[in-house]
């Protein structure tokens with residue numbers, strides 16, 4: 001399952017979640033984040049700090065199920 005991670009302010013695409021991994025790409029550089037992560041991304045468009053963590057996702061899933 002693929003899920004886009006977008007800036008909360010301007011909707012710029014920051015990365016993509018695929019399964020348990022988070023894929024980040026900018027120009028020539030590509031990052032794949034795995035394991036128990038907490039990532040901060042500064043939006044390249046509006047400089048808003050966006051946060052993403054696996055713990056947060058687990059909580060979201062639990063909330064959806066309840």
Ligand SMILES: [Zn+2]
Pocket residue numbers: 007008009010011012043044045046047048
């Ligand atoms: Zn932004």
